[in-house]
């Protein structure tokens with residue numbers, strides 16, 4: 668299958684996206700792949716053999732164009748509104764305003780009290796990404812403030828830094844009812860805003876807490892055992908970097924603090940993940956993990 672997008676199609680898509688951008692629309696969602704995923708048919712104007720291409724004379728010929736499933740054309744084209752400002756505080760404000768009183772997925776009508784946007788240092792070198800707000804977070808409007816949050820705070824402290832130095836957010840910004848796992852479409856609808864937050868903060872390392880965060884950020888399906896223990900080169904999907912000094916960051920996967928509360932024997936493994944992160948960030952590793 669060809670990896671390149673037909674130049675004519677690319678131009679047409681760019682024009683269409685610019686048209687939407689002019690109307691203030693920046694977010695686009697993919698339909699779930701159909702059984703013809705990765706292949707679409709378009710009409711392209713092709714010259715008859717030996718003939719010059721002319722818009723009037725061109726004959727429309729239906730020609731299948733193969734598009735690599737993972738090729739995100741929006742990466743190539745659309746700049747987000749916050750990308751016109753260099754101050755990350757302002758950029759995050761623009762993203763928050765764009766999110767508004769979000770009703771993009773069903774979670775808005777399933778008992779959420781408020782949107783939990785994210786908290787912390789807008790210029791953080793280190794970001795933690797969890798799954799979604801629980802009851803305490805929904806109540807306070809801040810991620811990781813309940814029991815799992817206390818453990819996350821201890822993990823951050825064990826790294827020799829303070830919670831205020833990092834940025835913390837979730838894949839979904841509204842509490843799933845009964846703390847259920849967010850559905851895939853909810854993650855897909857909400858995560859473009861997180862991707863924009865990451866691009867605005869420009870961290871050196873993102874730590875995905877748990878399988879939902881890891882799978883959504885990396886767009887891959889694998890077990891925690893397969894996902895942990897290494898760094899991934901990460902670029903926020905759907906955001907085209909316009910900063911020559913930031914072309915993505917490293918991403919590491921570790922256990923979700925709520926899982927560690929249920930199975931404290933895995934804390935040592937999580938500490939190994941965090942030590943790997945500390946080494947990457949040039950932080951001095953202490954011998955002791957989070958209690």
Ligand code: URA
Pocket residue numbers: 797798799800801804809810811812813815816837925
């Ligand atoms: N669990 C999460 O994934 N996120 C929170 O903010 C709290 C608990």
